[in-house]
Amino acid sequence: GENVEQHPSTLSVQEGDSAVIKCTYSDSASNYFPWYKQELGKRPQLIIDIRSNVGEKKDQRIAVTLNKTAKHFSLHITETQPEDSAVYFCAADSGGSNYKLTFGKGTLLTVNP
Amino acid sequence: DAGITQSPRHKVTETGTPVTLRCHQTENHRYMYWYRQDPGHGLRLIHYSYGVKDTDKGEVSDGYSVSRSKTEDFLLTLESATSSQTSVYFCAIKLAGGYEQYFGPGTRLTVT
Numbered sequence: 001g002e003n004v005e006q007h008p009s010t011l012s013v014q015e016g017d018s019a020v021i022k023c024t025y026s027d028s029a030s031n032y033f034p035w036y037k038q039e040l041g042k043r044p045q046l047i048i049d050i051r052s053n054v055g056e057k058k059d060q061r062i063a064v065t066l067n068k069t070a071k072h073f074s075l076h077i078t079e080t081q082p083e084d085s086a087v088y089f090c091a092a093d094s095g096g097s098n099y100k101l102t103f104g105k106g107t108l109l110t111v112n113p
Numbered sequence: 114d115a116g117i118t119q120s121p122r123h124k125v126t127e128t129g130t131p132v133t134l135r136c137h138q139t140e141n142h143r144y145m146y147w148y149r150q151d152p153g154h155g156l157r158l159i160h161y162s163y164g165v166k167d168t169d170k171g172e173v174s175d176g177y178s179v180s181r182s183k184t185e186d187f188l189l190t191l192e193s194a195t196s197s198q199t200s201v202y203f204c205a206i207k208l209a210g211g212y213e214q215y216f217g218p219g220t221r222l223t224v225t
Contacts (some may be wrong), residue, residue: 001172006155030123032212043203043216045155051212089155098163099207100171101214104157 002027004092006104013080014112016045021088021107024072026086029095033066033073036089040104045090116140119204119217127136127225132191135146136204138184144207145187146214147171147179149200156203162187 003026013019025033031052036044050064050073051080052058057064061080077084087106094100126132134147147159148171151185158171160179170177176198178190191198204217 020203034213043218045216046213049213091156093212098161098169098213099212100146100161102172103156105153108166 001004002030002092002094004090004101004102004104007104010108010110012110012112015080015082017080019077019080019084019109019111021075021090021109022072023074023090023092023104024070025092025102026071027092027095028068028071029037030092031095032065032093032099034091034101035064035075036091037083038087038089040086048049051110077109080109082111083113085109085111115206115208117204117206117215117217119202119220121220122218123221125167125225126194126221128195129193132158132194132222132224134189134202134204134222136187136217137188138187138206140206141184142206143184145181146207147177147189147206148205149173150200150203150204150219151200159189159202184217194222196224199224200221 006023018105034049037047038044050066061078063076091101091105119139120135146161148156150156157173162168162181170182202220205214
C-alpha cells in the first residue's frame with residue numbers, strides 16, 4: 001500500500017520567515033495530494049491540495065509543489081504569522097476508486113513572535 | 114461544518130467492554146471514513162464505506178468493525194475495548210465533485 005513520509009517532525013521559525021514541509025510517497029498511482037492544518041484540540045482542516053496534472057498551486061501565502069517523477073511534494077508558507085502555528089499533515093490518495101488517503105505523521109510548526 | 118457530527122464527543126470505558134461510536138451526516142455523501150489519531154502516528158484509516166452496506170478495511174482495522182445501514186450513519190464498534198484503542202477518532206466524508214475529505218469534530222476515547 002501507499003507509504004507517506006513527512007519531514008521535519010518539528011519546525012520552529014521566526015515570524016515573517018518562510019516555512020517548508022516536505023513529503024514523499026511510494027505509490028506511483030497516487031494523483032491527489034492534500035495538506036491539512038490541525039490546531040490543538042480541533043479537527044484537521046484542508047488548507048490546499050494539488051492534483052498530479054499540476055506542478056504548483058498557490059493560495060495567498062501558501063503554495064504546494066509536486067514532483068511526480070521524484071514522488072515528492074512540499075508545502076511552502078511565506079511571511080509566517082503566529083496563527084500559522086499548528087500541526088500540518090500531508091497525504092496522498094491510493095489512486096483507486098475509493099479516494100482513500102494515507103497521511104504523513106505530521107509536522108508541528110511553531111512561529112515565534 | 115458540511116453537516117457532519119460525531120457522538121459521543123468524549124467517552125471513558127473499561128477494558129473488555131463494547132463501544133460504538135457514531136458518525137452522522139446530513140448531506141447524502143456516499144463516501145465515509147473512520148480514522149484514529151495518535152501522537153507520532155498521524156491519522157490512520159480504520160475502515161471506510163463507499164455506500165450503504167458497502168464497507169472495507171483500512172490499514173489498522175484489527176479489533177474494529179463498522180456498519181452502514183443507511184446513508185447518513187456510519188458506526189464504528191470496538192467489540193472488546195483494549196487500552197491500545199485509547200485514541201482520538203475522526204470520521205470524515207468525501208465531498209461531492211472532488212477528492213476533498215472533510216473531518217468531523219472527533220471523539221476522544223479513553224480505555225482504562
